[in-house]
Amino acid sequence: MTAPKTLDAPYRPPRIFGPRYRTASLGILLVVTLIAFEGMSIGAVMPAASADLKALNLYGMSFSAFLIAGLFANVAAGLWSDRRGHAVPFLLGVGLFTAGMALAGAAWSKEVFIASRAVQGLGGGFAIVAIYVMIARVYAPDARPKIFAALSAAWVLPALIGPGVGGFIAETVGWRWVFYGIVPLVIPALVMLLPALRGGEGEAPVPGTGPRSRPVPMTLAALGAAVGAAVLLYGADRLHTHPVSGGITTAAGLAVLAAGLPRLLPPRALRFGRGLPTTVMMRGVLGGAFFGVNAFIPLVLQEEFGFDLTKAGVALTVGALGWSSGSYLQARHDWDRSRLVRFGAAAVTAGILLTLLAFVPGMTGWIMAPAWMVAGLGMGVGMPSVSITTMRQSPDDEQGANSAALQVIDTLGSSLTIGFGGVLVNLIGHDDIATGYTAIVAMTAAVGVLGMVVAGRMRDVS
Template sequence: MTAPKTLDAPYEPPRIFGPLYRTASLGILLVVTLIAFEGMSISTVMPAVSEALDALDLYGISISAFLIAGLFANVVAGLWSDRRGHAVPFLLGVGLFTAGMALAGAAWSKEVFIAARVVQGLGGGSAIVAIYVMIARVYAPEARPRIFAALSAAWVLPALVGPGVSGIIAGTVGWRWVFYGIVPLVVPALVMLLPALRGDGGETPAPGSGSAPGSGPRSRPLPMTLAALATAVGAGVLLAGADRLHTDPVTGGIATAAGLAALAAGLPRLLPAGSLRFGRGLPTTIMMRGVLAAAFFGVNSYIPLVLEKELGFGLAQAGIALTVGALGWSTGSYLQARREWDRALLVRLGAAAVTAGILLTGLGLVPGLTGWLMAPAWLVAGLGMGVSMPSVNVTAMRQSPDAEQGANSAALQVVDTLGSGLTIGFGGVLVNLIGHDDIATGYLTIVALMAVIGLAGAAAAGRMRDAS
């Protein structure tokens, strides 16, 4: 137990790498790092994979398959975690992710590789939600900002070295070993996490020892599973339809409408009541995760494109801005964990910083100025994400009853995936429709729209506070 605060011994939150949490923290970070490394490496090796499997269209399909499968797994894993505890969805998720990596390495056809990406998405989506629940149930509340900061940092190293390392591996021993190489690293992560999975790694009660399964509408297995399926399929159909709007407006329009209908049927059931109208407290907290992801990643994905195609940067140079953004994100995550904050205020400031960074990237296209201005601009945006995203996670776990931690962890992942996936997809539509021959115009249109989303998030962040 933590010591009470006294005049002689000021209270300090338990350290996430101290004796109490060390093995759980290392295991969690290793799993997240492996998932992040795979995510950062896939774009580097996809040209080689597409060539080897004779499938030039494999890139987009494989990314979509991973995201959609992960979205479905988010909900099922959250439901299971609330009803039976986080151990099974975590172990199953890690097992599926590992099996998917092995299958991708062994893939002998396009269809097998896509199936492998689906398996990876199911595993990754399940494991991430289970990790969030594990943090809520194993770590003391005052330690959670630090472990969420560490989770953000776990994405930085793969962002920095993942593309380079995977390129070296693919160029020397072959692209298959980018996938095979991750498999044996899973074992030490599981060994370190065994105490937390047994429920004896922290100060809070283990699942099932102190909280009953939820009894609300988001605790019902069949309706939730169907809603998750409708949401995942709707997102996939919507993105596919939007992608075809510029080549086949009729078919693309029908698919887009069908996807929106499926989303409208499924998504509200996956979120706390009042989320889509930004109800005060937990509903707004959940939605802020999607708003932030939508604004940031809606621009992040197109910075290399405009730097390369409009400003003549090389691929390595264009990637520097994204690397700087990742460093800003890590720095912001570190800063938010150093003391106690008004989390709603921190999210508001973070959303404002993301908006400012988005707008500042436009300076790189002003005649007479340099495209290198996008790097410090994206540092500002990354800093905003670093202070706000962990704050959203911490607040959501604090506002969640024990029996709904899984459902709300899943909701965070669902709105994150939808927010980023939809804005990235529609950004591509805008580039094709508005700026196909003038990418700068398309990019500036994206900047304007994402800045509006960021400003809306800054305005809504105050509603994260509970009505009381």
């Protein structure tokens, strides 16, 4: 006779690769890995693409086009997911991302390349928000730290091999094949993902009734924020050649952005209100600080230290080791998430400042590799903690809106720091990359310090 099960057996959290979640987990991680490989490769090949298309200013604008287009897609995907479910925006996002990759590979001018990056941004924006909504609706709360850790881990292999492989491909067969090579990989990913989408919807979503659940005002606000950010960065990029018109354009873009952005975020977010508002804002603070430097490290290593594309890519790769380590550590216990985010902001700031050691006489450019591992550790600890806290603080009918808000502020923070970093390179570092890079470090380190100061406001006193 089988012994009866004891009622006081220890509770074990569900495994994300157990029978309950296996299909959804594999589907999510496959697509994230695909997007991550492109994201990690692009930084290493951008110097070659910029030289081939004869446009140094392509460097900042190509990253910003991706991120700004994603900003609009974030909001649309959040609304869609809250009202109709996450399957269709997920598939639409993957399709757009693939089309953008093909267009980037075929780009014959800088304008076409920037447009292709915008299409990729639309696709990535749809897909990533749908992933966050899927996690909130499919996974139990005690399983979410593990799936967010797995999401971070899905960046590890692309981060380890993406920059180096991307640089090698660019040097051997050409940078265009970095984009072309990803396109056929979408087919097996989608074949494995379709069952997860059909079986992962769970209960039908209940449309929200708050101000961020209204399609027309939110769409207009998203369009305004995206256009405002684009105009702001375009105007800033012209400051070094057309100071007057560039200044007017920059001010106009800032005004339009300021009009649309507050509607896309939780109330009091721009004032770092306690609880959810600050939690969402910390995503943009961490991303803006980290990626504002990450985008320019390959350029500095090549221009100042004579690295080839492959070596510059390898230097970025080391940061992924820190990121994966931080992600693993944050999933081990149910820590005080606000303290983890503060630690993350401090580590990112320290890593940013440590990269300047490369310019000390007698030092080598390779010092940027361990410095970026420190910054990656901060991102691995901080980013999943922000996501987990956001889901905890979100009512069921606002999961899509708050997932979109996370991506909006992440996109905006990264696009602004990368865009203004490109401005600094053109304005004060066109003939002296080291000076421009030092200015970028000062800008992004200030953002990191802000994160250290306000992270404690993530705690919801209610």
